[in-house]
Amino acid sequence: AQTVTQSQPEMSxxxxxxxxxxxxxxxxxxxxxxxxxxxxxxxxxxxxIRQEAYKQQNATENRFSVNFQKAAKSFSLKISDxxxxxxxxxxxxxxxxxxxxxxxxxFGKGITLxxxx
Amino acid sequence: DAGVTQSPTHLIKxxxxxxxxxxxxxxxxxxxxxYQQVLGQGPQFIFQYYEKEERGRGNFxxxxxxxxxxNYSSELNVNALLLGDSALYLCASRTQGxxxxxxxxxxxxxxLVL
Numbered sequence: 557a558q559t560v561t562q563s564q565p566e567m568s569x570x571x572x573x574x575x576x577x578x579x580x581x582x583x584x585x586x587x588x589x590x591x592x593x594x595x596x597x598x599x600x601x602x603x604x605i606r607q608e609a610y611k612q613q614n615a616t617e618n619r620f621s622v623n624f625q626k627a628a629k630s631f632s633l634k635i636s637d638x639x640x641x642x643x644x645x646x647x648x649x650x651x652x653x654x655x656x657x658x659x660x661x662x663f664g665k666g667i668t669l670x671x672x673x
Numbered sequence: 674d675a676g677v678t679q680s681p682t683h684l685i686k687x688x689x690x691x692x693x694x695x696x697x698x699x700x701x702x703x704x705x706x707x708y709q710q711v712l713g714q715g716p717q718f719i720f721q722y723y724e725k726e727e728r729g730r731g732n733f734x735x736x737x738x739x740x741x742x743x744n745y746s747s748e749l750n751v752n753a754l755l756l757g758d759s760a761l762y763l764c765a766s767r768t769q770g771x772x773x774x775x776x777x778x779x780x781x782x783x784x785l786v787l
Binding site: 560589591593598599600601602603606647649651653658659660661662663664665666 | 706708714718721728729731761763765774775778780
């Protein structure tokens with residue numbers, strides 16, 4: 557079974573600064589996806605970024621980038637130039653990559669990020 | 674294009690009652706998954722359906738059931754409600770191709786059991 561651990565329950569960052577959210581996972585799979593989802597107080601779960609485990613290059617999406625360390629089973633999210641709208645709960649999630657298989661997401665407990673004006 | 678839609682947005686039930694939650698996936702998506710999110714926690718997987726067949730089931734009791742219709746919409750049913758079933762129920766849809774493995778979530782249904 558897969559597990560996803562987010563050990564920091566809360567973080568705070570000043571607007572325009574950079575913050576890094578940590579995530580570790582445990583799996584015996586070699587092919588999988590990792591995701592960061594954002595859930596603002598309005599509660600809609602929004603995809604932030606996706607990383608395929610077979611790709612060595614770290615994914616980036618505008619101000620969001622990841623540091624994917626496959627051997628260490630670490631998947632951190634860096635938010636640059638933090639904005640007030642980044643205030644939300646952030647979830648790290650894992651999904652096995654196997655044709656036809658159940659594609660369930662395994663989530664961490666989440667981290668609450670507050671961006672201060 | 675419209676995203677994943679869910680209804681109702683909020684629901685209040687009493688213990689022992691039954692509830693049905695509904696989900697419509699993004700157009701073209703044939704797979705629907707259901708998750709339960711208790712306040713302050715990450716979502717927990719309940720079911721996945723693809724082409725009207727159950728493809729996966731999480732660690733939930735038999736009081737939880739689901740089905741998928743020919744138009745790929747889905748219903749989640751919970752019988753004999755318990756206080757502990759109070760949660761946000763999320764539906765997610767995705768395309769099936771391996772290169773498109775991303776799940777997109779709906780706004781959720783907030784269920785309160787009294």
